[in-house]
Amino acid sequence: MLAQMALSRPDDFSALLTAMRAVIPQVVRIRLSLAEVKRQETETIRIDDEPLTRTFTRTYSGQRILLDLQGAEGIPSQGASEGTLLVLGLLGVLFSAPRPKLVLLDDLDRALHPKAxxxxxxxxxxxxxRDPELQIIATSHSPYLVDHLDPKEVRLSTVLPDGTIRFGALTQHPEFERWKEAMRPGEFWSTVGESWVGALPEKPRG
Known part of the structure; x- marks a missing residue:
């Protein structure tokens, strides 16, 4: 995906690098080089009507991602931090063509410094x-990340005694109006938790 973008859509690749640097400032450049990719594959053949399964190694032509970082050039992707790779993968999807209209993310804050x-x-x-049709739904356990969201964007969940899950907006907390000017969203969430969501009236179905 990145190799195709760099070759056929250099402006998008440049925009991706700019966004990457904004989140991970240590990244100077993203490069790609040709590499052989070996995969274990299995196939079934028949000899005298008897199935025989064999495993073999097949070699494909691929691309290796190299990162030039401040003070270190040519770092292969497997040598980069988890947070760097997760951000690169996410931005790769969001700058792809066609861009998806819905992106679901689990643990958006994973392996990232609060500033990142x-x-x-x-x-x-x-x-x-830039793309009003794009929708991003993400989970997070980080109050630092939630602090940078509008309270109206935050949904909380709790597990009820019968095992079902109930969701509620942060703005539905009975004390939200009282504390919204004194606390940031993540701070308020850290204070009140999620158990109160179970007391919210269940919305009618249908």
Missing amino acids: QKDLVAQLRTLLE
């Missing part, structure tokens, strides 16, 4: 402004 979480939210907002 803030900068990632800023980059996602920029993409949402």
Whole structure:
């Protein structure tokens, strides 16, 4: 995906690099080089009507991602941090063509420094402004990340005694109006938790 973007859509690749640097400032450049990719594959053949399964190694032509970082050039992807690779993968999807209209993300804050979480939210907002049809739904356990969201964007969940899950908006908390000017969303969430969501009236179905 990145190799195709770099070759056929250099402007998008440049925009991706700019967004990447905004979140991970240590990244100077993203390069790709030819590489052989070996995969274990299995096939079934028949000899005298008897199935015989064999495993073999097949070699494909692929691309290796190299990262030039401040003070270190040519770092292969397997040598980069988990947070760097997750941000690169996410931005690769969001700058792809055609761009997906719905992106579901689990643990958006995973392996990211609090400042990087803030900068990632800023980059996602920029993409949402450019593409009003894009929708991003993400989970997070980080109050630092939630601090950079509008309270109206935050949904909480709790597990009820019968095992079902109920969702509620942060703005539905009975004390939200009282504390919304004194606390940021993540701070308020850290204070009140999620158990109160179970007391919200269940919405009628249908």
